[in-house]
Amino acid sequence: xxxxxxxxxxxxxxxxxxxxxxxxxxxxMQVGVLNQIADSSRVVxxxxxxxxxxxxxxxxxxxxxxxxxPNEVSGSSRLxxxxxxxxxxxxSDVVPMxxxxxxxxxxxxxxxxxxxxxxxxxxxxxAFVGTPVELxxxxxxxxxxxxxxxxxxxxxxxxVRHGADLGFLPIxxxxxxxxxxxxxxxxSLAALAFAGDSLFVxxxxxxxxxxx
Numbered sequence: 001x002x003x004x005x006x007x008x009x010x011x012x013x014x015x016x017x018x019x020x021x022x023x024x025x026x027x028x029m030q031v032g033v034l035n036q037i038a039d040s041s042r043v044v045x046x047x048x049x050x051x052x053x054x055x056x057x058x059x060x061x062x063x064x065x066x067x068x069x070p071n072e073v074s075g076s077s078r079l080x081x082x083x084x085x086x087x088x089x090x091x092s093d094v095v096p097m098x099x100x101x102x103x104x105x106x107x108x109x110x111x112x113x114x115x116x117x118x119x120x121x122x123x124x125x126x127a128f129v130g131t132p133v134e135l136x137x138x139x140x141x142x143x144x145x146x147x148x149x150x151x152x153x154x155x156x157x158x159x160v161r162h163g164a165d166l167g168f169l170p171i172x173x174x175x176x177x178x179x180x181x182x183x184x185x186x187x188s189l190a191a192l193a194f195a196g197d198s199l200f201v202x203x204x205x206x207x208x209x210x211x212x
Contacts, residue, residue: 010144013171013201015211016144023060023142025127026051027149027156028063029111032097036180037150039047043178044108046203047084047148053211060140061117065105068098126162129173134166144169146206148176153184159191164197171199173206
């Protein structure tokens with residue numbers, strides 16, 4: 001690993017895979033989100049494998065859940081987004097999604113956080129806005145994160161970009177990320193690769209590195 005100014009500078013996934021400095025982020029593996037992913041069963045299987053490998057290797061695991069807000073306490077930006085996503089022209093027709101304790105809010109039944117793992121709820125696309133994720137990672141001495149889950153084009157891309165801007169090294173587990181729109185998902189991965197501030201790895205590769 002490159003050494004400079006008293007620091008180590010990881011440049012490969014292999015170099016970053018150290019449980020003292022890397023955590024796994026499992027993004028929005030919720031029933032209501034997975035219902036919108038065409039190949040959700042494949043994604044669930046891949047994410048489950050990654051979680052098992054992270055646990056075996058002693059890595060910290062954090063889960064994100066997207067939480068909706070009742071219309072009565074939503075601001076104009078959230079109501080506007082609701083109209084856009086649901087292709088509506090009137091606020092009164094917006095149906096809040098992913099409300100706390102609703103069936104769609106729950107994680108997939110096969111994704112069960114351990115007592116030693118943490119679940120964070122958010123109302124934004126980036127996992128770092130309005131949550132304690134950044135604080136918790138830094139307090140643990142974490143400067144890199146591997147990420148998997150759904151959806152690539154909606155939440156994973158903003159989280160990776162934001163994480164890189166905060167000084168973290170994001171590692172995208174490409175085939176353990178699902179997209180609601182496959183073409184948009186591919187564009188997101190291509191844009192992240194072009195930016196050059198994150199790394200990419202397959203499920204097979206990361207499981208070998210984490211579990212090994």
